[in-house]
Amino acid sequence: MTEARIIDGKAFAADLRGRIGAAVEHLRTAYALVPGLAVVLVGENPASQLYVKNKGEQTREAGMHSVTHRLPADTTQEQLLRLIGQLNADPSIHGILVQLPLPPQIDPAAVLAAIDPDKDVDGFHVVNAGRLAVGLPGLVPCTPLGCLMLLKDVVGDLRGLHAVVVGRSNIVGKPMANLLLQANATVTVAHSHTVDLPEVCRGADILIAAVGRPEMIRGSWIKEGAIVIDVGINRVPARDPAAAAAGKTRVVGDVAFEEAKGIAGAITPVPGGVGPMTIACLLLNTLTAACRSKGISPPDDLTP
Numbered sequence: 021m022t023e024a025r026i027i028d029g030k031a032f033a034a035d036l037r038g039r040i041g042a043a044v045e046h047l048r049t050a051y052a053l054v055p056g057l058a059v060v061l062v063g064e065n066p067a068s069q070l071y072v073k074n075k076g077e078q079t080r081e082a083g084m085h086s087v088t089h090r091l092p093a094d095t096t097q098e099q100l101l102r103l104i105g106q107l108n109a110d111p112s113i114h115g116i117l118v119q120l121p122l123p124p125q126i127d128p129a130a131v132l133a134a135i136d137p138d139k140d141v142d143g144f145h146v147v148n149a150g151r152l153a154v155g156l157p158g159l160v161p162c163t164p165l166g167c168l169m170l171l172k173d174v175v176g177d178l179r180g181l182h183a184v185v186v187g188r189s190n191i192v193g194k195p196m197a198n199l200l201l202q203a204n205a206t207v208t209v210a211h212s213h214t215v216d217l218p219e220v221c222r223g224a225d226i227l228i229a230a231v232g233r234p235e236m237i238r239g240s241w242i243k244e245g246a247i248v249i250d251v252g253i254n255r256v257p258a259r260d261p262a263a264a265a266a267g268k269t270r271v272v273g274d275v276a277f278e279e280a281k282g283i284a285g286a287i288t289p290v291p292g293g294v295g296p297m298t299i300a301c302l303l304l305n306t307l308t309a310a311c312r313s314k315g316i317s318p319p320d321d322l323t324p
């Protein structure tokens with residue numbers, strides 16, 4: 021039995037960010053255009069604080085204009101909507117992202133609906149969801165876009181392959197299914213009501229795990245040679261009991277990696293797989309939004 025190829029999302033994302041940086045430099049010299057990204061964080065969720073810090077750093081490293089708005093946890097929906105209105109009207113900002121989750125007094129649907137769809141670099145606005153569903157150019161959610169890039173790097177052509185997406189969220193599962201359909205895969209979307217989920221998964225040439233449940237997908241659910249893309253990022257107690265008792269944690273995916281790697285043909289690790297692609301694709305979407313705002317074609321060697 022051969023071990024699966026480990027798909028190095030961290031290296032792929034670093035290379036993509038380098039290519040985005042080169043494209044940004046070209047935009048600056050050829051068109052005097054500097055793509056700008058505004059990230060809005062409400063509250064003090066520690067994981068969100070880290071993601072937002074990384075987004076700012078990586079945006080600047082790519083040569084883009086970066087603005088971060090850190091708002092207190094008791095910010096009202098009205099205050100947040102006012103800020104979004106200002107960012108929509110700001111010509112130096114081509115991409116707007118509101119970090120999720122939001123505090124309970126704020127309705128995320130109302131906030132996402134307020135972002136100009138052409139600046140919606142998260143791709144969460146219903147206009148962009150609709151564009152993706154009918155195959156029109158729009159902005160595509162970053163995590164599924166990153167998964168598609170990794171998949172295409174491993175298999176090239178997805179035509180006719182059976183892809184099973186486990187999870188049907190608006191942020192990952194549904195856009196992922198639409199992207200796979202566009203790539204001519206045969207797509208099954210499985211969820212909490214699916215009958216005999218292990219058997220459904222065993223039918224997959226490509227298995228996308230996006231359920232948010234630590235190590236739920238076992239090795240025995242995977243077809244030999246399948247490509248497994250693990251979107252899950254779950255914090256569980258550290259392996260060492262003393263460390264766990266001291267509150268230390270580790271990150272695992274939705275797939276039982278140690279079991280799966282002996283069966284799959286290729287698999288993304290957690291951490292270091294899909295996660296780093298999310299921010300790289302955010303930069304890509306910002307570049308795309310900036311180009312479109314000036315009627316410039318985005319460089320096609322960057323898109324999957």
Ligand SMILES: Nc1nc2c(c(=O)[nH]1)N[C@@H](CN(C=O)c1ccc(C(=O)N[C@@H](CCC(=O)O)C(=O)O)cc1)CN2
Pocket residue numbers: 071117118119120121142162163253271290291292293294295296297298299
């Ligand atoms: N507005 C948005 N909010 C959130 C999104 C999003 O795409 N848009 N996604 C997640 C958080 N996220 C980016 O915002 C994100 C998550 C994980 C990673 C990452 O690189 N993860 C590392 C491991 C990190 C760890 O150890 O905790 C990895 O997988 O290697 C990047 C970005 C929710 N909110």
